[in-house]
Amino acid sequence: MSTSRLFRGDFVHTPSLGSVEILRDYILRTNEKGYIDHFAPASLPESQSISAIRRPTLIPTGSFMVPTFCDLHLHAPQFMYQGTGLHLELMKWLDEYAFKAEEKLDGDLTLAEKVYTRLIQRLIMNGTGAVMLFGTIRTETNLLLARLAQEECPIRAFVGKLSMDISSRPTYVEATAEKSLAAAGDFCDRCIDMIRSLPEHMQLVEPVLTPRFVPTCSPALLSGLGGLSEQKHVRIQSHMAEAHDQVQCVREERGEEDMDVFLHSNLLTSRTVQAHCTFLSPEDLRRLAATGAAVAHCPLSNAYFSAEPFRLREALDAGVRVGLGTDIAGGYSIDIMDAMRHAVTVSRMREGARIRASANKERSRTDEDYGKPLFIDWKEALYLATRGGALALGLPEGCGTFAVGAPLDAQWSTGEGVGELDFFDLGDKLWDLTLDMVEKWWCLGTTQNRVGVWVQGTNVCWQAKGERPDEKSTSNSATDEG
Structure with missing residues (x-):
């Protein structure tokens, strides 16, 4: 349970695309x-x-909250x-790796608990406070995942x-x-009842309602899930227009494009997150x-499984939430x-x-207007990882920023001399956090630079590490708010 927290120091956030504020x-x-309930300069009365x-x-000095x-x-x-298994094409990879692993966990809840506990611990240790998860087809396995995310290592989790x-x-x-629709409805009801x-x-x-993707879902199932989402006002996630072999499969079997299939099934709404869309x-x-609908941009897996970049x-210029x-x-990361x-x-x-x-x-598929740059910079990427992701997931008001009324979902990052972060021109001057220093953290920072992670005001790093705050030395100032 959360208790009141009080911090003084430097804070960094991206309230809008391309804008980084150092407070x-x-x-x-x-x-x-x-x-x-209070966020203001320390100098104010x-x-x-x-x-x-x-x-x-x-x-x-040398540390900040983000x-x-x-x-x-x-x-x-x-x-x-x-x-x-990253040497295979998508459809073969699913057969040889994904389906086998999912079926194995559905048949062994002890193994599933071990895997899922470690997963959530790793997410927290890497600074992730909110995640949208694909699960398996068995209801009990997914309820286990939901319970672990809610109780054991608390994290904002959308479980599908x-x-x-x-x-x-x-x-x-x-x-x-x-039967698939009945199971989906039952899972939603039991997950909601749990909390x-x-x-x-x-x-x-x-x-989250989770049709895997068009090739594994009949038209009746897709349209039924669209109706179920509207009826229960539940979020939707899937894969769309992901890979060359998958797109061709849909064209041959359904006679239309992925996006049109989802549109006809009422599965593209403001509650939807679609992965890839390359x-x-x-x-x-x-x-x-x-x-x-929002897009989950996955640049690393796109490089392995899609013949095109996103x-x-x-998408950003068109107003898509990403x-x-x-x-x-x-x-793999x-x-x-x-x-x-990678983005x-x-x-x-x-x-x-x-x-x-x-x-x-030459005519290129990359853009219709050759005079318009296509790159993004680190500031925009940080926005996508924080505020942009929070908006795409529909998180509570203010998430992804530091503002009165927003929940404290934050990570404490430390700098000089930790991990790969070295600064050679500070001399004896008092550390004054600059954009260059934040960029260096963005490029070189690792888990070594993460002192604490808070979700809804609670420091969840202790759960992730299997420790209690009083088991750590109080020489680390983060424990004061543990």
Whole structure:
């Protein structure tokens, strides 16, 4: 349960795309429910009065608070074989790795608990405070995942029970569309019942309707899930226009594009997050923006399984809500900092291709307007990982920023001499946090630079590490607010 927190130090956030604010020497206080009720410069009279009554935990020079990361796309059971099997095409990879792993966890809840506990611990240690999870087809396995995320290592988790009535693996499939729909509805009801008795601010877990993707779902199942989402007002997640072989499969079997199938099934709404979307044209992205659906951009797994990069700049310009995803295990890194870096790298490569095509007066699929740059920078990537992801997930008001009324979802990052962060030109001067220093953290920071992680005002690092705050030395100032 949260208790009131009080911090003094530097804070960094991205309230809008491309804008990074460094708020130096601020006082931040939360109430007992974990919501920020004071955030202002320490020099102001009200801040001084607050500090006079209670000693704040000091964020030392060289350290700062930044909002927690949002991971919009992760396959929880696939964490078991993270970093393997990436030599295959998508559809073959699903047969040889994904379905097997998911079926194995559905048949062994002890193993599932071990895998899922470690997964959530790893997420917290990497600064992720909110995550949208694909699960398996068995209800009990997904309820286990939801319980662990709510109780054992508290994290904002959107848990999806897979719906799939078509499969290349006969032992891993739901018998009919009707039974699949009934199971999806039952999971949603039981997941909601699990947290219903908790105070609203402590309800961190939500169910998500999760058609795996078009090739594994009959038209009846897809349209039924669309109706179920509208009836229960439950969120939706899936994969859309992901890979060349998958897109061709849908065209051959359904006679239309992925996006049209989802549209006809009422599965593209403001409650929807679609992963990948690499084969959407600029016009498709404008259509997608009109539906209100969001995109989970997974640059690392796209490099392995899609023949095209995602049109990120075009999506942002079209008004599509976009966040980042790790796509474990199609992507091998669970660290959203890697996803940010890969997003920038891919965008720079797209921009290089655009420049070359323009110079050679060639027509390129990368853009309709050769005069418009396609790259994003680190500031925009940090926005996608924090505020942008929070908006895409529909998190509580203010999430992804530091503002009065927002929950304290934050990570404490430390700098000089920790991990790979070295600064050689400070001399004896008092540390003054600059954009260059934040950029260096963005490029080189690791888990070594993370002192604490707070979700709804509670420091969840202790749960992630299997420790209690009083088991740590009080020489680490983060323990004062543990």
